[in-house]
Amino acid sequence: MHELSLIASVFDVLEEKAREHGATRVSAVVLRVGALSGAVPDLLESAFDAYKGGTLAEGARLVLEVVPVKLRCPDCGGATAREEADFSCAGCGSRRVEIVEGRELVVEKIELETDGD
Amino acid sequence: MSMKTIRVQADLLATNKQAAAAIRGELRRRGILCVNLLSSPGSGKTTLLEALADRLKGRFRMAVIEGDIETERDAERIRKKGIPAWQITTGGACHLEARMIGKILGEIPAEIDFLFIENVGNLVCPASYDLGEEVRCVLLSSPEGDDKPAKYPQAFLSADCLILTKTDLLPHLPFDPARAAAEASAIKPGLKVFSVSALLGDGIEALADHFVEALERMRSGRA
Numbered sequence: 001m002h003e004l005s006l007i008a009s010v011f012d013v014l015e016e017k018a019r020e021h022g023a024t025r026v027s028a029v030v031l032r033v034g035a036l037s038g039a040v041p042d043l044l045e046s047a048f049d050a051y052k053g054g055t056l057a058e059g060a061r062l063v064l065e066v067v068p069v070k071l072r073c074p075d076c077g078g079a080t081a082r083e084e085a086d087f088s089c090a091g092c093g094s095r096r097v098e099i100v101e102g103r104e105l106v107v108e109k110i111e112l113e114t115d116g117d
Numbered sequence: 118m119s120m121k122t123i124r125v126q127a128d129l130l131a132t133n134k135q136a137a138a139a140i141r142g143e144l145r146r147r148g149i150l151c152v153n154l155l156s157s158p159g160s161g162k163t164t165l166l167e168a169l170a171d172r173l174k175g176r177f178r179m180a181v182i183e184g185d186i187e188t189e190r191d192a193e194r195i196r197k198k199g200i201p202a203w204q205i206t207t208g209g210a211c212h213l214e215a216r217m218i219g220k221i222l223g224e225i226p227a228e229i230d231f232l233f234i235e236n237v238g239n240l241v242c243p244a245s246y247d248l249g250e251e252v253r254c255v256l257l258s259s260p261e262g263d264d265k266p267a268k269y270p271q272a273f274l275s276a277d278c279l280i281l282t283k284t285d286l287l288p289h290l291p292f293d294p295a296r297a298a299a300e301a302s303a304i305k306p307g308l309k310v311f312s313v314s315a316l317l318g319d320g321i322e323a324l325a326d327h328f329v330e331a332l333e334r335m336r337s338g339r340a
Contacts, residue, residue, distance in 0.1 A: 002212050002242040009129040017125060027120065031129075038245040038271045085270035087304055095306045099274075105129040105245075111122045 003043040006105060007051050013107045014057055023112035026057040030109040034067045034102040035083075041066060060111075069102035133246055136215035140249025143222060144232065150332040151232045153248050155272055156256035158238030161282040161315055163191045165256065166233055168315040170198040172325040177332075179231040182221055184213040186237060201226065212242040215249055230332060244271040252331055254278040255301075259286045263297035266304055273301045278309040280324065285314040 014026050029048075033039055041064045048062045071080040071087065078091030079100075088095050128134070144151050154162045166181055173179055181202040183191040192204035203221045205213060213236050225232060234250065236243040255276040257265055260283065266273045273279065279301045281294050298310045309327065313320035 002210070002245065005210065005212075005214070006129050009132065012132075013125060013127045013129075017123060021121070021123065028122075036271055036274065038241060085267050085304060087274075087306075095303065107125045107127040107129065109122055109124050111120060113118055113120050115118055 001043060003039055003047040004051070006039055007044065007047040010048070010107055011051060011055060011057070014055075014110060017110055018056055018112060021112050021114065023114045024056065025113040026060045026110055027113055028061045028063060028109075028111035029057065029107065030063045030065060032065045032067050032104050032106045032108045034104040035069050036099065036102040037105045039105055065108065067101050067104055070100050071097040072100045073097050130245065130247075133215050136219050137247035137249040140215055140219055140222060141251070144249060144251070145335060145338075147227070147229075148336050149225070149229050149232050150252070150328065150335055151234065151248070151250040152252045152254060152328060153234045153236060153243075153250035154254050154256060155236050155240065155243045155276070156238060156258070156282075157240045157261060160238070160256045160258035160261060162235045162238070162256055163194055164315040165280065165282060165313065165321075166195060166200075166235060167198055168313075168318060168321045169233070169325055169328075170195070170200050171318075172321050173231065173329075174199075177230040177329070178226075178228050179233060180225050180229045182213075182218060182232065182234045184217075184235060184237045186210070191235060201229075207237060210237070211239045212237055212246050213248060214246050218248050231328060240265070240269045240272045244269075244275045251335055252277050252328070254280050256280045256282050257297055257301075258283040259290050259292040259294075263291075263293045263300070266297060266301040270304050273304045273308070276301075276305060276308060278311065278327070281310065281312045283314060283316075284312050284319060285317050 052058050069082040073089035073094050075094040076092040080090040089097050181195045183204045189204045192202040195202035205217050253276045255272050302308050311324045
């Protein structure tokens with residue numbers, strides 16, 4: 001359960017970006033969460049809700065984009081999408097695959113509100 | 118009032134990764150091999166460190182950073198072996214982060230060869246945090262069951278080395294070391310697998326030799 005610590009990092013990013021853009025409020029946050037990132041989407045949502053009160057993201061929506069595992073095979077060049085913890089190439093069965101997607105924990109986009117025009 | 122959407126693409130673990138990279142750089146410069154031990158609570162991390170302390174004594178100097186939610190107990194056990202030990206009590210946090218290690222780094226004596234970090238007992242969260250270690254080991258004890266690698270893939274995926282512990286209990290348990298090793302190696306090809314009984318001393322020599330080789334490799338890379 002390290003989601004609260006991850007959400008604290010999200011708020012560091014939000015505050016920095018809001019300041020940079022002169023925004024007064026954050027209305028939406030899009031996170032990309034890899035299936036292998038070790039973070040649980042439901043817990044990220046709870047942590048975000050617990051954290052946002054009294055911050056500039058108080059009324060913000062959290063949008064989670066779960067990124068499935070994608071493997072690339074150096075032996076046959078094939079790409080494999082996996083839902084289970086099976087790290088083998090679907091094409092040739094090689095286990096030397098490289099994980100190209102599925103580990104990310106990224107603030108992808110944020111929606112900012114600024115006073116004025 | 119106006120609204121705008123900005124693309125950020127900020128890695129949530131970036132701060133930790135930067136801190137870990139700085140630690141790795143400093144430890145390499147100082148010629149200290151750092152090993153991060155991950156496992157469930159009670160799988161034998163502290164007992165393994167006590168056995169390694171006995172094994173390495175007289176030839177190499179080690180230091181230990183202990184991570185626990187509460188108490189100094191583990192650090193006290195290690196200090197009884199004459200090993201310098203620092204206890205990090207996270208007060209509830211389920212993992213260690215690189216900045217916690219960074220704060221202690223300056224206190225580690227210059228003549229140390231090995232820095233072992235015993236992470237908070239948890240097979241999930243610590244896997245996401247690089248502590249600047251050179252070698253990451255996951256421990257799996259025989260009472261936990263040989264089906265754990267596929268259930269906790271992140272920990273095994275991030276490891277360099279799997280240590281099957283409490284092999285002295287194998288006669289009493291349905292644990293199949295070959296199955297555990299095969300399952301973990303399916304997740305992480307090339308994973309080094311060791312079997313130890315820290316109580317009996319079985320397998321400790323091979324594991325200690327592996328760390329010594331890793332130390333020599335790191336130091337020769339530095340030269």
